[in-house]
Amino acid sequence: MDFTTSSRDVLAAGGAQLPPAPARTPSRAAPAPQCVGCGARQRCLPAGLSEHEARCLHAVTIGRRRVRKGQALYREGERFLFLYAVRFGTFKSTAMLNSGSDQVTGFHLPGDVMGFDATVSNRHPTTATALEDAEACALPYSQLTDACAEERSLRMQMLRLAGAELVRDQRLLALIAHTHSEQRVAAFLLSLSQRMRERGFSPSDFLLRMTRAEIGSYLGTTLETVSRSLSAFARRGFITVRRRQIHLADLDALRAEFETDLP
Incomplete structure (x- = not known):
C-alpha cells in the first residue's frame, strides 16, 4: 500500500445524486471543505488533523454516493478507483466463496473508510452492500496519494485507518480460532x-x-x-x-x- 508516490491518473466525479451511480463514477462532486460540517468527521480522514494539515484535502474531489438498503456501493471484481468513507448508514462487506455463497467479512459504520483491501490487486475483493439507506463519500485514490505525498499527517492518518482494519481482522481470526x-x-x-x-x-x-x-x-x-x-x-x-x-x-x-x- 503506497501512500507516498504521486499518481498521474486524472479522475473525475460527477452526475446526479439520485439514483445511485456506478462505483467508478460517483455522484455529486463536492469540495473537501464540506468535511467540516460532517457528523462522521471525528472518525474519518480529517480526524486529528489541524486546519492547516487538512488543507491538503481541498484538492481532493469528493463524490457523494447515496445507496438504498440492499444496493451495492461497489462490487467484488470491480476496478479500484476510490476509497469510500461512510457518511451515514451501515454497510456490510461480503466475499463470494467457491461454493457460490457469500461470506460476511465486515460491518462498516459512519466514519469507517472502506476499500483498503483493494490496494493489493487494484480490484475490489469484496462487495459493499447497504444494510439501510446510506451515504458514502467517494475519495479518488490517486488524488489521496498525491495529497499524502504533500502532507505527512494525512499520510499517517491513512496508515492508521488501514492498520485499524488489519487489527480488526486479526482479532476476528483469533476470536474464531480460540x-x-x-x-x-x-x-x-x-x-x-x-x-x-x-x-x-x-x-x-x-x-x-x-x-x-x-x-x-x-x-x-x-x-x-x-x-x-x-x-x-x-x-x-x-x-x-x-x-x-x-x-x-x-x-x-x-x-x-x-x-x-x-x-
Whole structure:
C-alpha cells in the first residue's frame, strides 16, 4: 500500500445524486471543505488533523454516493478507483466463496473508510452492500496519494485507518480460532457497543442493522447459534432483545463474564 508516490491518473466525479451511480463514477462532486460540517468527521480522514494539515484535502474531489438498503456501493471484481468513507448508514462487506455463497467479512459504520483491501490487486475483493439507506463519500485514490505525498499527517492518518482494519481482522481470526460461539457473540455485542460509543451514540441501546444470519457468517457460526446465544444472554439478564432492538441491560456483567477469555 503506497501512500507516498504521486499518481498521474486524472479522475473525475460527477452526475446526479439520485439514483445511485456506478462505483467508478460517483455522484455529486463536492469540495473537501464540506468535511467540516460532517457528523462522521471525528472518525474519518480529517480526524486529528489541524486546519492547516487538512488543507491538503481541498484538492481532493469528493463524490457523494447515496445507496438504498440492499444496493451495492461497489462490487467484488470491480476496478479500484476510490476509497469510500461512510457518511451515514451501515454497510456490510461480503466475499463470494467457491461454493457460490457469500461470506460476511465486515460491518462498516459512519466514519469507517472502506476499500483498503483493494490496494493489493487494484480490484475490489469484496462487495459493499447497504444494510439501510446510506451515504458514502467517494475519495479518488490517486488524488489521496498525491495529497499524502504533500502532507505527512494525512499520510499517517491513512496508515492508521488501514492498520485499524488489519487489527480488526486479526482479532476476528483469533476470536474464531480460540473461543466458543457464545463468546464470539458476546465479543460482537461488546465491540459494537464500543463503536457506537465512539460515534456519540448510545452504547447500550441500538438496532442491529444486520440479520442474525449475517452476524453468524461474520463470526463463523450459524443463525441458530447466534439466536440461542442472544436468548441465553437475555435469560441471564445481560441484555433484552426485541427483534433487532438490543438493550445491554448489564454491560459490565456481560464484559466481566466473557471479556477475560477473549483474545
